[in-house]
Amino acid sequence: MIRVLVTGCKGQVGQALVKRLHHSTELLALDRTDLDISNEKNVQKIIREFQPNFIINAAAYTAVDKAEDDAENAYAINRDGPQYLAQAAYDIDATLLHLSTDYVFSGQSKVAYCENDPTQPLSVYGKSKLAGEEAVRRVNPRHIILRTAWVFCEEGNNFVKTMLRLSNSRTKLSIVDDQRGGPTYAGDIANALISIVNNLSVHNDSNLYGTYHYTGAPDVSWFEFAQAIFCESERQGLQKAPELVAIPSVEFPTPAIRPKNSVLNVEKIYNNFGILPSDWLCALSKLDEFRNKL
Numbered sequence: 001m002i003r004v005l006v007t008g009c010k011g012q013v014g015q016a017l018v019k020r021l022h023h024s025t026e027l028l029a030l031d032r033t034d035l036d037i038s039n040e041k042n043v044q045k046i047i048r049e050f051q052p053n054f055i056i057n058a059a060a061y062t063a064v065d066k067a068e069d070d071a072e073n074a075y076a077i078n079r080d081g082p083q084y085l086a087q088a089a090y091d092i093d094a095t096l097l098h099l100s101t102d103y104v105f106s107g108q109s110k111v112a113y114c115e116n117d118p119t120q121p122l123s124v125y126g127k128s129k130l131a132g133e134e135a136v137r138r139v140n141p142r143h144i145i146l147r148t149a150w151v152f153c154e155e156g157n158n159f160v161k162t163m164l165r166l167s168n169s170r171t172k173l174s175i176v177d178d179q180r181g182g183p184t185y186a187g188d189i190a191n192a193l194i195s196i197v198n199n200l201s202v203h204n205d206s207n208l209y210g211t212y213h214y215t216g217a218p219d220v221s222w223f224e225f226a227q228a229i230f231c232e233s234e235r236q237g238l239q240k241a242p243e244l245v246a247i248p249s250v251e252f253p254t255p256a257i258r259p260k261n262s263v264l265n266v267e268k269i270y271n272n273f274g275i276l277p278s279d280w281l282c283a284l285s286k287l288d289e290f291r292n293k294l
Contacts, residue, residue, distance in 0.1 A: 001026045002201050005052040007037055008059030012156045013099060016190035017056060028052065032059065037081030047088040054197050055089050056097045057082060065255040067125040078128035083135035090140040095200060097193055102149035102181060104130040107259020114265045115211045123256035144196055145211040149262045153186035154289045159222070163229050165294050167242045177223035177246035181262030182215030188278035189214060195275055208272055213264035216278035232284040238291060
């Protein structure tokens, strides 16, 4: 049986991974209280003792705005942590699957970003995640870096749950309409990672290692995403949709600059692994489960 170590098991993707891996692998799932990935000594100890075949790093510093004033912690978790995991994996001949983000790009492109397009992060969060990618590539050639975007699911904090929560107390919501991306269901990310693990465990083809993009389709603006959420909510008879007002991002200033274009080209992951984009519209069909977790 394959041995898999999952870090960040209490996050959106981490919880989805645990649900799906629990019965099919020898699984060690750790949250930050179990393993702070920025502690090199503990990373080495746990990985050396468990001897996993695959490590899936779903741990990250994701407080995008807070990172602007907390760069030291952001880099410790998003750069140093992945480096320590990559080194520990390399030492025992294991493969590291590392989650990254659309924030490594500037968002100025007019088309979807491919894996080898130039990176130019605009925020501390994006810069720290890019540094993590670079560390993983440098330390362990047996890696998969999976960039994703606009993650949501029933657990944790995300845009879908924020919209549902705000609509309980407001009849009108202003939503940014000049940032585009592909909403991505965390359960689909987990399925993609597991599919990659299963493929590599059978074929062990070094040509498959590298960086991949995985997001949902079709791409939308945040405003269009909100429209879809409330359209589905009304269809399910959950609530009457609030009035939605489209606004430019300059009217909703944040400490960290967001990429205007977060659309990622997902052809490579389909060509190499046969993995289709996340069907986020299908995921919204379970909105009652989202509401139950508010």
